[in-house]
Amino acid sequence: MSTLVLLSLLGFLVLFLGAFDQKKLLLPVAILGLVAAFFTNALDWGTNHLWYGMMLYDNYAISFVGLMIVTLILILLIASYQFRNEDSHIADIYALMIFVLVGALVMTSYSSLVMLFVGIEILSIALYILAGSRRTNLASNEASLKYFLMGAFASGFLLFGITLMYGVTGSFDLAVISDYANGTDNLPIIFTTGVILILIGFAFKIGAVPFHFWTPDVYQGAPTIITAFMATVVKTAGIAAFYRLFDTCFSGIDGVWYNILWAIAAATILLGNISAVMQNEAKRMLAWSSVAHAGYLLLPVLALNELSSSSIFYYTAAYSVASVTAFGVLIAISQFNNDLQIDQYKGLAKNKPMMTLALVVSMFSLAGIPPLAGFFGKYFVFVTAMESNLNIAVMVAIAGSLIGVYYYFRPVIYAFNNEGQPMERIATSWTFNFVLALGVFLTLLLGIFPDLLSNLPGN
Amino acid sequence: MITAALIAFPFLAALLLFLLPANMAKKGALIATLIQAVFTAYVIFLFDINEHRSFLSNEQFILSQNWISSMGIRFFVGLDGLSLLMVILTNFLLPLIILSTWNREFRQPKLFYFLILMMQSALVGVFVSLDAFLYYIFWELALIPIYFIVLIWGGENRVKITFKFFIYTLLGSLLMLAAIIWLYLQTTDRSFGIDAFYALRLDATAQRWIFWAFFLAYAIKIPLLPFHSWQPDTYTTAPNAGSMLLSGIMLKMGIYSIFRWILPITPMAVSAYSDIVLMMCVAGIVYASWIAVGQKELKRLFAWSSIAHVGLITAGIFTLSQTGFQGAMVQMLAHGVNVVGLFFIAEIIQQRTGTTEIEKLGGIRQLAPVFASCYMVITFASIALPLTNGFIGEFLLLSSLYDYSFIFASFAGLTIIFGAVYMLRAYKTSMLGENPAITVFADLSISEKLVLFPIVGLILFFGLFPQFIFNLTDESVKYLLTEISNHMVPTL
Numbered sequence: 006m007s008t009l010v011l012l013s014l015l016g017f018l019v020l021f022l023g024a025f026d027q028k029k030l031l032l033p034v035a036i037l038g039l040v041a042a043f044f045t046n047a048l049d050w051g052t053n054h055l056w057y058g059m060m061l062y063d064n065y066a067i068s069f070v071g072l073m074i075v076t077l078i079l080i081l082l083i084a085s086y087q088f089r090n091e092d093s094h095i096a097d098i099y100a101l102m103i104f105v106l107v108g109a110l111v112m113t114s115y116s117s118l119v120m121l122f123v124g125i126e127i128l129s130i131a132l133y134i135l136a137g138s139r140r141t142n143l144a145s146n147e148a149s150l151k152y153f154l155m156g157a158f159a160s161g162f163l164l165f166g167i168t169l170m171y172g173v174t175g176s177f178d179l180a181v182i183s184d185y186a187n188g189t190d191n192l193p194i195i196f197t198t199g200v201i202l203i204l205i206g207f208a209f210k211i212g213a214v215p216f217h218f219w220t221p222d223v224y225q226g227a228p229t230i231i232t233a234f235m236a237t238v239v240k241t242a243g244i245a246a247f248y249r250l251f252d253t254c255f256s257g258i259d260g261v262w263y264n265i266l267w268a269i270a271a272a273t274i275l276l277g278n279i280s281a282v283m284q285n286e287a288k289r290m291l292a293w294s295s296v297a298h299a300g301y302l303l304l305p306v307l308a309l310n311e312l313s314s315s316s317i318f319y320y321t322a323a324y325s326v327a328s329v330t331a332f333g334v335l336i337a338i339s340q341f342n343n344d345l346q347i348d349q350y351k352g353l354a355k356n357k358p359m360m361t362l363a364l365v366v367s368m369f370s371l372a373g374i375p376p377l378a379g380f381f382g383k384y385f386v387f388v389t390a391m392e393s394n395l396n397i398a399v400m401v402a403i404a405g406s407l408i409g410v411y412y413y414f415r416p417v418i419y420a421f422n423n424e425g426q427p428m429e430r431i432a433t434s435w436t437f438n439f440v441l442a443l444g445v446f447l448t449l450l451l452g453i454f455p456d457l458l459s460n461l462p463g464n
Numbered sequence: 465m466i467t468a469a470l471i472a473f474p475f476l477a478a479l480l481l482f483l484l485p486a487n488m489a490k491k492g493a494l495i496a497t498l499i500q501a502v503f504t505a506y507v508i509f510l511f512d513i514n515e516h517r518s519f520l521s522n523e524q525f526i527l528s529q530n531w532i533s534s535m536g537i538r539f540f541v542g543l544d545g546l547s548l549l550m551v552i553l554t555n556f557l558l559p560l561i562i563l564s565t566w567n568r569e570f571r572q573p574k575l576f577y578f579l580i581l582m583m584q585s586a587l588v589g590v591f592v593s594l595d596a597f598l599y600y601i602f603w604e605l606a607l608i609p610i611y612f613i614v615l616i617w618g619g620e621n622r623v624k625i626t627f628k629f630f631i632y633t634l635l636g637s638l639l640m641l642a643a644i645i646w647l648y649l650q651t652t653d654r655s656f657g658i659d660a661f662y663a664l665r666l667d668a669t670a671q672r673w674i675f676w677a678f679f680l681a682y683a684i685k686i687p688l689l690p691f692h693s694w695q696p697d698t699y700t701t702a703p704n705a706g707s708m709l710l711s712g713i714m715l716k717m718g719i720y721s722i723f724r725w726i727l728p729i730t731p732m733a734v735s736a737y738s739d740i741v742l743m744m745c746v747a748g749i750v751y752a753s754w755i756a757v758g759q760k761e762l763k764r765l766f767a768w769s770s771i772a773h774v775g776l777i778t779a780g781i782f783t784l785s786q787t788g789f790q791g792a793m794v795q796m797l798a799h800g801v802n803v804v805g806l807f808f809i810a811e812i813i814q815q816r817t818g819t820t821e822i823e824k825l826g827g828i829r830q831l832a833p834v835f836a837s838c839y840m841v842i843t844f845a846s847i848a849l850p851l852t853n854g855f856i857g858e859f860l861l862l863s864s865l866y867d868y869s870f871i872f873a874s875f876a877g878l879t880i881i882f883g884a885v886y887m888l889r890a891y892k893t894s895m896l897g898e899n900p901a902i903t904v905f906a907d908l909s910i911s912e913k914l915v916l917f918p919i920v921g922l923i924l925f926f927g928l929f930p931q932f933i934f935n936l937t938d939e940s941v942k943y944l945l946t947e948i949s950n951h952m953v954p955t956l
Contacts, residue, residue: 375604384641388535391645403638410634411627418623421616456532 006056008046008070009110015042016103023096032085032436035099036078043074058178059117066114068318068462069245073109073238076325077102079440080237083333084230086437098138102234104131109242113249118167118177121246125163125210128242129156132235136227148226155209155219163206169199179253187257197261203250204262211243211299214272221280224292229339232288233332236295237325244302248317256309266307271398273300274405281412287335287345290412291328294371297409298324301402304386308393316385318461323370323378323451330367330444334360337431353420357431361420363441370448372413373406378451385459466507467525467541470551471589473500474558478581486573490566493577497559497584504555511548511936528657531598536654540595546940549793549933550591550720553800554713558584560918561708564808566911567815570617570703579609583709590717596644596656596725600637606717607633610702610709617703625697632694636681643677647729662728662947668736675733678726679741685718686774688741689748699767704811707763711770712804716796719774722781723789727944731951738782742868745779746875748772753882757889762810762820765890766803769846772879773799779876780861783868784948789941791860794933798845798853798926805842805919812912813894816905822890826899832907836895838916843891845923847883853926 015038022030046067054062081099088095108128115121133156137149171177173196174185186192205216212220224232255262277297284290302320305313337360338353339345354361370379383406390399451458477496484492511524526542543551562580570576586609589602607630614626644656650670651660666674684691699707727734752771759765777795780788812835813828814820829836845852848859858880866873908916926933 369608374608375601380604384645387642388645388648391642391649396642396646399642403642406638407631407635410631414627414630418615418627421612454532456534459532459534 006054006060006062008042008049009107011038011042011045012103012107012110015039016100016107019096019103020100023094023100028095031096031099032081035081035103039074039078039081039103043071046070046074055116059120060111060114061116062114063462065245065249065314065462066110069113069241069321070110072318072322072325073106073113073241076237076241076329077106077234079326079329079443080230080234082436082440083233083329083336086434087228087230087336089434094138098135098231101131101135101138105135105234105238109238112242112246115246115249116179118170118179118182121250122160122164122167124242124246125160128239129160132156132239135231135234136223138231139228142226144226145228146226148223151219151226152223155223159206159209159216161206162202162209166199166202166204166206169195169202173199179250183254183257186254192258192261197258200255200258200261201265204265207243207247207250208269211240211247211302212296213269213299213303214276214296215269217273217277217296217299220296221289221292224295225286225289229288229332229336232292233329236291236332237321237328240295240299240302241321241325244299244306244317244321248306248314251306252309252313259309263307266303267395267398270300270303270307271401273297273303274402275300275408278405278408278412282408284412285346285348287339287347287350287416290347290415291331291335294409294412295328297405298371300405301383301386304390304395304398304402307398308389308395310389310393312385312389312392314462315459316382316389319385319451319455319459320382322458323382323448326444326447326451327367327370327377327379330363330441330448331371333437333441333444334364334367337433337437340431347415348419350416350419351422351424355423359438360431360433360441363445364420365417366445366448368413368417370452372410374410376449376452378448378455381452381455381459385455465525465527466510467543467592468527468539470500470503470507470555470592471541471585473503474581474585474588478578478585481574481578481581484574489573489577490562493581494559494562496581497555497562500555500584501559504552507543508548508552511543526594528594531595535597536648537597537656538595539598540657541589541592541598542594543592544940544943545937546720546723546793547591549797549936550716551588553716553797554584554587554591557708557712557800557804560804560808560915561705561712563911563915564708564804564811565703565705567909572616576613576617579613580705580709583609583613583714587713587717591720594658596647596658596661598656599725600641600644603640603717603721604634604637606714607637610706610714613706613709614698614702618706619701619703621697622701625694625701629694629698632684632691633681636684636691639677640681643674647674658724661725664729665951666730668732671730671733672736675726675730675737678721678730679737682718682721682726683744686715686778687718687771688744688775688778689751689771690744692748692752692771695771696764696767699770700761700763704807704814707767707807708804711767711807712800715770715774716800719777719781719792719796722778723792723940723944727781727784728947728951731948734782734948735784738784741782742779742865742872745775745782746872748775749779749876749879750882753879753886756886757882759886760822762813762822762890762894763807765822765886766806766810769883769886770799770803772883773803773846776858776861776876776879779872780864783864784945785864785867786941786945787860787867788864789944790934790937791857791864793937793941794926794930795854795857795861797933798857798923801919801922801926802842802845802854805838805916805923806846808912808915808919809839809842812908817902822893824899825894825902826897827895827902828899828905829895831902831905834907834913835905835916838908838920839895840891841920841923843887845927847887848880851924851927853923853930855927856930 105128108124111124133153136152139145209216281293305316370377373380373383529539531537531539586602586606593599687695749772752768756768777792780792845854848854
């Protein structure tokens with residue numbers, strides 16, 4: 006709870022700093038606040054505090070919140086670099102990102118469906134604004150509107166499902182719903198419809214096929230750093246909330262949703278990867294790839310065994326670090342060119358060897374090449390799935406990974422092509438270099454010593 | 465510890481290369497590989513070929529350290545005769561491969577030699593790993609450096625070709641990964657250790673699935689017909705050092721892995737499918753030899769002949785006989801040495817004349833007699849003339865095939881005839897006769913002699929005294945045979 010309060014206050018503080026034109030203080034205050042939040046969050050470890058029957062702050066929540074705080078710190082450092090020449094409302098952007106984190110925190114720790122909905126709304130509303138934060142840019146506005154409409158749709162489905170569930174069980178409480186689901190022989194059709202509606206709502210939020218069609222446009226239109234933010238923190242929160250609900254409440258009634266989710270996962274993996282192959286714009290390619298990753302993340306939800314939460318956590322961690330690094334490189338290269346084509350990575354190796362290293366490591370990690378973190382994440386997901394005999398789904402995922410190699414390698418191949426335009430003009434800042442170096446380091450470290458995280462969140 | 469040091473040394477040396485100035489990278493890499501070779505010689509000296517030890521035949525220098533303990537993954541390495549043979553091959557060929565680049569200036573030399581040393585580290589890792597997960601990591605890790613070597617320093621069309629190569633091999637690896645995970649989930653104490661895998665008694669259906677998942681990875685890597693289509697292009701477009709690494713050492717990963725992983729884990733499937741695999745091999749031998757006869761370009765010719773040779777090696781293994789196993793092990797070493805020699809010959813010709821098209825060459829023997837003589841010895845070894853290292857291996861392999869089936873043996877025997885045709889014709893056309901277009905062809909320089917003379921020496925040495933290889937691998941062969949026969953009857 007202290008983390009929740011701290012983060013909310015931090016958001017307001019950042020807003021006020023912006024209002025009083027203290028631009029120099031913004032970044033240090035935000036980072037310090039987040040670091041403090043990370044520690045208060047860690048202090049709750051093992052307490053399993055249930056707040057007013059609404060939020061259960063268990064190790065699962067703490068692990069995911071910790072991960073999202075770290076990711077946000079990295080993203081803010083890159084944001085300060087991307088927005089270094091723009092003086093307009095950076096404070097608003099920082100503050101909104103922190104508010105998104107507040108929503109994400111609620112989404113990972115809810116023990117009542119009401120809190121789930123509140124969390125999702127806190128997160129989403131801030132995101133609608135963030136997606137449109139480049140006010141003069143038409144694409145950004147379009148992204149914002151599209152995201153808002155689709156988000157409203159998803160919220161509608163979710164809310165409808167929650168309502169039906171409440172109608173049947175008379176409670177929003179996860180424990181009550183779980184007892185009802187596992188203790189009733191013939192579940193009323195209203196209840197199963199509720200489960201499916203909630204599933205659809207989540208599928209919308211994490212951008213799973215066939216509810217994915219907003220992702221590429223929104224990801225492409227939003228400012229790149231916001232895209233990175235959506236692909237990492239928001240996706241993590243979505244999948245964590247998804248798993249929490251299905252693990253606590255619906256694990257005993259998988260007959261209702263198993264086949265649907267299986268199909269969604271397989272379709273997401275295949276369509277995400279295949280569509281990414283066909284993209285020529287780097288940002289759009291990364292957007293589609295994030296759809297594919299949502300598909301891999303659904304496998305542990307489908308498997309629903311004792312390894313699931315660990316593999317989801319590990320995978321999101323590996324994916325977040327690699328994505329932030331990949332988007333960071335993209336931001337640096339595309340500073341003179343908004344719609345960066347993949348072949349414009351040409352000449353990177355010659356001019357910016359260190360940035361190329363970051364590109365190679367992050368792309369290979371996303372593609373799942375050992376010994377990087379992304380590989381171990383995939384491996385972990387495969388083990389989890391095969392433990393529950395999802396052998397065919399793993400074969401689909403393997404096919405997806407193979408396709409994935411194609412588009413993740415393209416920027417790398419172009420980067421080693423020496424015919425490109427000189428990139429000396431690319432300016433970097435120390436925060437930017439720091440994030441890239443840290444991203445490379447963490448990707449290697451987590452890949453070689455996965456034990457550092459693979460036991461989280463623990464039970 | 466010694467085994468781990470064999471892996472770690474090239475890795476650390478590779479990192480240290482970045483501290484050197486660019487023009488010293490080549491020398492640094494050469495020194496590192498020489499130290500590694502001396503170190504390997506010392507390991508041979510320490511290795512006790514008569515030792516029988518516990519569950520794993522004669523594995524020695526075992527190091528078992530928890531690595532990812534939550535998943536039962538260990539850093540578990542050790543050497544038996546077979547592993548040591550492969551380590552010897554790797555570590556003795558590497559200095560020659562680096563020396564073969566002595567006269568060439570690569571752009572970004574530090575990166576180039578860094579990748580080669582990384583590759584050495586990963587290859588040694590593949591050959592000594594006794595934990596399936598660790599083995600898989602090294603298996604994949606070996607692919608990355610060679611990918612970049614071909615991508616950055618390769619010839620025409622390299623982007624497309626390397627891509628096909630990468631996707632092809634990755635497809636195999638990922639299926640193998642799924643099989644490894646499946647086996648891991650079957651072990652009683654959730655372990656990736658080779659001992660736990662060998663202790664599994666799988667039923668026939670499971671063995672079939674596992675067999676194909678592993679075998680596909682190896683068939684692509686070796687490569688066997690019909691998975692060979694990446695190979696000629698990749699060998700041709702790769703810089704010569706890359707072709708040497710690929711054909712001399714990397715494809716041996718596949719053959720070695722058949723011994724290490726497929727045979728003891730899925731013996732029933734192996735004997736059930738041996739006819740199919742032998743057909744693949746024999747078809748590959750005949751087909752590749754036939755194609756090789758029609759090649760007009762040296763590197764392509766060597767690439768195709770390599771497919772024929774490794775097909776024969778694999779065929780020997782799948783006869784499941786002592787002769788076949790021993791022949792395969794001898795021939796792995798011999799093929800590694802010979803093919804590195806051949807690609808270096810192609811490199812020298814390419815540098816001097818600017819082409820490797822056979823028709824455009826000729827008359828080189830008069831201009832460079834030492835070079836031509838070395839080429840001749842390597843050619844003889846490649847067509848398995850007696851007294852060369854190629855003879856013993858091919859003889860054993862063909863005799864094991866003959867014991868298995870006369871028909872297979874007679875078709876596979878064509879490789880000797882075809883081999884003689886295309887190799888000797890290539891030699892004749894490129895070296896003998898007269899060619900007014902080639903008036904200058906300097907004979908071998910000192911660095912080139914330092915590569916070719918050891919290769920010629922090894923060819924003759926192992927042709928005359930193959931006993932060393934038999935001594936080294938004897939225990940492994942016996943162990944494999946008993947392990948297979950023990951596994952044939954599943955204990956239910």
